[in-house]
Amino acid sequence: MKSHPEKQFVAAAVAVDVALFCIKNQKLHVLLIELDRPEFPNKWALPGGLVTPHENLDEAVMRHLQDRGGEGESYIEQLGTYGDPDRDPTGWVVSVAYLALTTADTFVPKTSSRYKSVAWVSIDNLPELAYDHKKILADAVLRLKSKVNYSNIVFALLPHEFTFTELQDAYENILEKHIDKRNFRKKMLALNLLEEVPKVKATGAHRPAQLYQFKDRALHITQTV
Amino acid sequence: MKSHPEKQFVAAAVAVDVALFCIKNQKLHVLLIELDRPEFPNKWALPGGLVTPHENLDEAVMRHLQDRGGEGESYIEQLGTYGDPDRDPTGWVVSVAYLALTTADTFVPKTSSRYKSVAWVSIDNLPELAYDHKKILADAVLRLKSKVNYSNIVFALLPHEFTFTELQDAYENILEKHIDKRNFRKKMLALNLLEEVPKVKATGAHRPAQLYQFKDRALHITQTV
DNA sequence: CCAAAAGTGTTCAGTATACACCCATGG
DNA sequence: CCATGGGTGTATACTGAACACTTTTGG
Structure with a gap:
């Protein structure tokens, strides 16, 4: 130096x-x-x-x-x-x-x-x-909300294996809006970022949920979730 | 201090x-x-x-x-x-x-x-x-290219009054691709960011071009140009 | 009248949205 | 058998892309 x-x-x-x-x-x-x-x-x-x-x-x-x-x-x-x-x-x-x-x-x-x-x-x-820090935090939330719409950035907030409902909850939480379950599945699967893991997660008196993971846990730009 | x-x-x-x-x-x-x-x-x-x-x-x-x-x-x-x-x-x-x-x-x-x-x-x-600075400049060009797609940022590169062809040239230059003239006009006008100014610009042996200006010379996020 | 850029509509394909019922399980 | 969340398909509207000819002017 x-x-x-x-x-x-x-x-x-x-x-x-x-x-x-x-x-x-x-x-x-x-x-x-x-x-x-x-x-x-x-x-x-x-x-x-x-x-x-x-x-x-x-x-x-x-x-x-x-x-x-x-x-x-x-x-x-x-x-x-x-x-x-x-x-x-x-x-x-x-x-x-x-x-x-x-x-x-x-x-x-x-x-x-x-x-x-x-x-x-x-x-x-x-x-x-x-x-x-109020301003910084507001800017950070804005960036996160925006980036969720055109990338797989949520991978970093979820555990490695998750159900589709958990994934959708993450999106709904961050975006603060309701998302249609069927359309969400279709779009996410079409983006080809996820793969099934051969396990299910049973959490109560109902059908167990299939587990998924991100194929690549690194940022990818996607266009529209 | x-x-x-x-x-x-x-x-x-x-x-x-x-x-x-x-x-x-x-x-x-x-x-x-x-x-x-x-x-x-x-x-x-x-x-x-x-x-x-x-x-x-x-x-x-x-x-x-x-x-x-x-x-x-x-x-x-x-x-x-x-x-x-x-x-x-x-x-x-x-x-x-x-x-x-x-x-x-x-x-x-x-x-x-x-x-x-x-x-x-x-x-x-x-x-x-x-x-x-090579890296910084590359990042800047990338940001500009990206932002051109979802904002009116080109207003800052053009004179106050310009023809549609000049506007399209700016887009084509920055994005480094050809854009269809008719579709470009339709989209730009639909975004409602421009207004005609009651003047034309004559530059040679051909029909003079209508002049336009941005309604507001400040950054607006638009979604898809 | 000719050359050159300005200006204008329609068709088609692909994507986004809205929407309701059956499935598998535990208790 | 019932309550609960998991999982699925279709119809419609909208948006983006492709595409060619007429208009106006100066020389």
Whole structure:
């Protein structure tokens, strides 16, 4: 690491902030931390932290997620960068925001001495957020909603094996609208992203459901779900 | 501006890099500067520069564009942030990249002592680019191509008044494909974004063309052009 | 009157939507 | 045998794609 290219400049702290989502109790949840700072009484925030010169931005995100309890794989994608001079009252912090997705069972929130708590919070029951995190979170939800319509991105929110009803629930939850069962099946199968696994899931006094999995658990752009 | 929130951290230089496009001679062009630095012999780069703590990111972009010759309005939108530790050999520079659009006649490239030259370059005749600017530019072109399909974003590349053929040329240029004239007219008019202006444009030994303008020169999401 | 770009409709195929009943199981 | 969620097909409307000739002008 050498000196900076310009003689005179004011340096910023570069941070990442992550809107990490999962589906819990059939509802979309986001991971939030409860701050323990006098400037932000009773405020919550998105997880994140500073970036160091020894890692790229994606690596910084993964490191901070692991610190907050991430164990399994998480899907991450960059959302945008928030750099208003006054967004953080404690100094000039330019923050690169990420959208991240995981499954509730592979991510058990882990707190630390720096925070009061770390928890999954339903997105229709949000507390007050510090900094500009309300805006970041709104942008993340918007991106997720939009991307669900033209990609297989939900793969990152579901367990590896799932029933068609669970898949449809995920879509209905994120899009906040009812979807016709027959049409949904037709379209999903036509996209050719799924394959049956030779198992069924029995959950009560009714016909067991066939299990499916995504052929490829990586992002694919599809056009219209 | 107070001290930074963490006691120990390494600060980065925060920069903006701008992929500014225009249409010149019916072809998509990008604004490039020719570097005058020993580390980058004969290399070109996207315009841009450092962000200061007294401006937000959009303001920094507009300031740097004005320095390079921008006079009229330009459309700008954030593209993504590039933060690999080694992307700039002279130091740790995290760069927020922007997609920007303007019209050739309102932007006359202006050089300065720091550069050999500043020029509009056709995107199918690109020189070698420094840093990770080849990647940034490729991402910008991709974003532009994609956005042309579901928004009125071309308004920012065209003069206020234009003929249907000029409009279609812009689409064909950016999308790099032939579009049927009759279908294009039907779809564009159905989107209800245009209005006739009571003038025609005569350019030779043939029927003059009706002039149109966008009802609103601001980004609108449309679904399928 | 000729060359050149402007302007205009219809047909067809494929996709999106609306909609209701039988199936398999556990208790 | 009954309650519950799983699983299936068809008819209709709409949208996107293909396609060729007439109009207006300047020279």
